[in-house]
Amino acid sequence: MATLVAIKSSPLEDAEALQKAFKDAEALHKAFKGWGTDEKSVITILGHRSVYQRQQIRKTYEEKYQEDLLKRLESEISGDFERAVYRWMLEPADRDAVLAHVAIKDGSKGYNVIIEIVSVLSPEEVLAVRRAYHNRYKHSLEEDVAAHTTGHLRQLLVGLVSSFRYGGDEINPKLAKTEADILHESIKEKKGNYEEAIRILTTRSKTQLLATFNRYKDDHGTSITKKLLDNASDDFHKALHTAIRCISDHKKYYEKVLRSALKRIGTDEDGLTRVVVTRAEKDLKDIKEVYYKRNSVHLEDAIAKEISGDYKKFILTLLGK
Amino acid sequence: MATLVAIKSSPLEDAEALQKAFKDAEALHKAFKGWGTDEKSVITILGHRSVYQRQQIRKTYEEKYQEDLLKRLESEISGDFERAVYRWMLEPADRDAVLAHVAIKDGSKGYNVIIEIVSVLSPEEVLAVRRAYHNRYKHSLEEDVAAHTTGHLRQLLVGLVSSFRYGGDEINPKLAKTEADILHESIKEKKGNYEEAIRILTTRSKTQLLATFNRYKDDHGTSITKKLLDNASDDFHKALHTAIRCISDHKKYYEKVLRSALKRIGTDEDGLTRVVVTRAEKDLKDIKEVYYKRNSVHLEDAIAKEISGDYKKFILTLLGK
Structure with a gap:
């Protein structure tokens, strides 16, 4: 089992949290009993617990019932619902x-x-x-x-x-100019000097890269991502494009992932689950706003139309519906 | 200032250690007073303190005298002696x-x-x-x-x-055979498939690489380092050679660094200092043994012949003389 997330708290808070985890473990155990599973309880409980609480429930459940909660969940539920709950439960x-x-x-x-x-x-x-x-x-x-x-x-x-990028806020504007030019040269020709583009994108700090991308736009009249899209025919160029988008504006990037996942004939449940589960406790609220601005439809409504059953209930719970 | 090394200890031990650091800081301050420096005291004190104690002395000195001990040392001593003490004092x-x-x-x-x-x-x-x-x-x-x-x-x-190599002891013998062959092909021809050799050397765990190097020797009749030496004419091949030697047997590698440093006309003090300072609290004793076995001369004696003054006294102190 992975290391638990350590959060500092008072002894009283610890005792309360433990009691809550204990009750949750009991309720889940009850939900698994007999024929069929009480999926509603699973969603209500797990969908409203923080990452720390979920790890505590998992630990308490194991101690109390000598059974891995994740393994039990796998045998109780199935399909996209199972996969989403499983991923949600991991640290x-x-x-x-x-x-x-x-x-x-x-x-x-x-x-x-x-x-x-x-x-x-x-x-x-x-x-x-x-x-x-x-x-x-x-x-x-x-x-x-x-x-x-x-x-x-x-x-x-x-x-x-x-890469273990430097995380500071320092910017070297001269370097941003030089490297914006290198990136431009590199992308322009199909057989460009990719070595240098790779070096820049994989080693510079994110703050420095943002300065470089801005400089690119100023000096070359178009954003580097737009320019790359013209050439994004092979895996390498697609990968370059994705990396730059994730570094420049990851919320916009995630909006696009959600949009594509929902637009596809036969929704891309893996993509949908991934974004919702990984961002729910981070910036899903912002991503929802970006989605609404771009599509004039609320993300929840768009999702509700495309998926169904317990999976739908669970995803909408994580979306705060 | 860099983070201090944290070691668990009892409150009593803490108090004793602090008192010792306090006395050391006072003694060093005294050694710096007046014209000239009492180098002997500097060597006696700092040369016999552990990494944890040295960090504590540095901290105590700064608190007591509002002055960075390292800066003071830089102004008090000079040359190879200064460089060796400075490096020894860093975490x-x-x-x-x-x-x-x-x-x-x-x-x-x-x-x-x-x-x-x-x-x-x-x-x-x-x-x-x-x-x-x-x-x-x-x-x-x-x-x-x-x-x-x-x-x-x-x-x-x-x-x-x-690279953040996997640190476990698992070995995949089949992979060792395949990759020993890839390395052999790659080194054999001057225009070999270096991409694959680089992939193997930079990503596999050290245990797996040792198995691969052993397999290389078994299947190709010579060690990979010997084979590489025949080709080590440019920086890239030299770098390959060094990496493989450091991974296969770093004590043997360090012995060679020391041997070359001492053999040169005009000793390579930087190399000598580097090995002694970085390995003193790790495996310098083993490296001394390897040196003796290879040269039939004790490392201390070889060093004593080549360097002089306070630098010599300090290096020999770290060697446990």
């Missing part, structure tokens, strides 16, 4: 390790998930995911990414995964 | 960050120092160095390495620096 770094592992196996269509995880999270959060990946898979994340890719794509993905 | 991860930074500026002749740091330390220790580098230089280590190199050499160095 965040551990969840991202699982998502990255699945994405590596998915090959070409999983690259965006890997890029998203390591480009949106803070440098210290990425390290936590890499540590969780060690614990689960007895390999390093970069090791598995590298073994499944080649050429420039490998260089870019492994660089993004392995 | 290990911070010291390696400084060594790496100097090495990057040194260009081609500094590559081995960078490779040595990130290949000998444990994965978690490498992260600590990368964090210390952020704190000091407001850049990431891989960012500065990448900006100063190109091509395959960049790929190898950045890969070694950025």
Whole structure:
């Protein structure tokens, strides 16, 4: 089991939290009893607990019933609902390790998930995911990414995964200008100097990269993401595009993921679940606003039309409906 | 100032340690007084204190005299002696960050120092160095390495620096065979498939790599380091060679660094200081044994012949003479 999230609290708060977890574990156990599962209780309880509370419920449940709550959930519920609840129950770094592992196996269509995880999270959060990946898979994340890719794509993905970017706010404007030009040259020609573009995108701090992207727009009359879209025909260019979008404005990026997931014939439940579960306790509220501004439809309403059953109830609960 | 090393201890031990640090700070302050410095006291005190004690002395000195002990030392002593004491006084991860930074500026002749740091330390220790580098230089280590190199050499160095290798003991023997063959093909031809060799060396766990190097020897009749020596004419091949030696047997590697440092006309004091200071509290005793076995001369005697003055006294103190 992954390390629990440690939060400082008073002894009284600890006792109360423990009692609550105990009650939740009991209620869940009751929901599993007999034929069928009381899915409503599962959604009501787990959908309204914080990451810390969920870890405590899992621990308490295991101590009380000598059974892993996650394993029990897997046998009680199924399909997209199961997958969403399972992911929701994992500690965040551990969840991202699982998502990255699945994405590596998915090959070409999983690259965006890997890029998203390591480009949106803070440098210290990425390290936590890499540590969780060690614990689960007895390999390093970069090791598995590298073994499944080649050429420039490998260089870019492994660089993004392995980078421990400086997290400070310092900007070097001269460097932003030089490197905006390098990126421009690199993207312009199809056989450009990708080595340098990869170096810049995988090693510079996010603040410095934002300055570089702004400078690009000022000097070259269009945003670097628009320019890249013209060329985004292969996996490498698509990966470049995704990385830049995740670094420049990850809320806008997530809005697009949701929009595409819902627009598809046969909704992309994995994409939908991923964004809702991973951002619910972070900035899902902002992403909902971006979605509304872009589509003039509330995200909840758009989702409600596309999915159904317990999965729908659970996702809408996480959306705060 | 860098983070202090935290060691658990009882309140009584804490009080005693603090009192000792206080006395040491006073004695050092006295050693700096008047014309000239009492170098003997500096050597006797600092040369016999653990990493934790040195950090405590530095803190106590600053509180008591409103002055950074390191700055004061810089103004009191000079030359190789100063450099050795300064490095000895830094917290290990911070010291390696400084060594790496100097090495990057040194260009081609500094590559081995960078490779040595990130290949000998444990994965978690490498992260600590990368964090210390952020704190000091407001850049990431891989960012500065990448900006100063190109091509395959960049790929190898950045890969070694950025990797967070899995630290477990699992070995996949089949993989060891496949990758021993890939390494063999890659080194054999001058224009080999370096991409794959770089992938293997920068991402696999050290235990797995040892199995691969052993398999190489079994299947190809010679050690991979010997084979590489035949080709080690350019910076890239030299870097490959250094990385493999640091991963296979770092004590043997350090013995060679010391041997070369002493053999040179005009001793390489930086190399000598680096090995003695960084390994003194780790495995310098073993390295001394390896040195004796290889040269039939005690390391202390070899060093005593080549250097002199306070620098010599200090280095011999760290060697336990």
